[in-house]
Amino acid sequence: MSPLTKNDLRRIFEKLDKNGDGLVGLDELNCLLDRTGVQLSLEELESLVGTPCLGFDEFIFFYDSISNQKTKTEAENDEESDIAKAFKVFDLNGDGFISSEELQSVLVRLGLLDERSGKDCTNMIYYYDTNMDGMIDFQEFKNMMFPTIS
Incomplete structure (x- = not known):
């Protein structure tokens, strides 16, 4: 319509x-x-x-x-922008990757993780790190946050 x-x-x-x-x-x-x-x-x-x-x-x-007048492309662009903003929250040094230390730092600041739980962050990184470089890149982050978005 x-x-x-x-x-x-x-x-x-x-x-x-x-x-x-x-x-x-x-x-x-x-x-x-x-x-x-x-x-x-x-x-x-x-x-x-x-x-x-x-x-x-x-x-x-x-x-x-x-009325919802956004086209599918506009909605996808908005979603991509929101995901990029969320990624930047975790990418503390701005290098385009989320390390275990960055993930731990943000989760501790948010009160979602105990400071001594570094191993948990390493395991989380390992689980979603599809290219096995020890860090989460933007595509891996999208797959982690929204498994159906590629």
């Missing part, structure tokens, strides 16, 4: 604005949502929207907020 254009949204808005005052009331909006299978009470809708009626710009903002 392709996203609605601004012209499509304008036509929908004008159909909903039955009295032509340039505003769509929540009751009118709720009727549209009901027809599309979204069931909300007027109280829930007002809590979500934050106002008793919407002008056209607010209607567009509401549409954008409830």
Whole structure:
């Protein structure tokens, strides 16, 4: 399904604005949502929207907020960026690899590991270190965090 254009949204808005005052009331909006299978009470809708009626710009903002307009590529890029940020948290020296010492340091700082548990970090590195270089690179990190992402 392709996203609605601004012209499509304008036509929908004008159909909903039955009295032509340039505003769509929540009751009118709720009727549209009901027809599309979204069931909300007027109280829930007002809590979500934050106002008793919407002008056209607010209607567009509401549409954008409830529709998932990201393409698969955009979503994958966002996910890749999030993984890269997480990797940088562990790559303390910025060399592109996570050593056992870096992993231990971060996990201790986060309170997730006792300082004396260095052997545990070595074992974790060993388990996910597919190229056997003794460190985790970015691809290995992605495989460790999300085994289905490659």
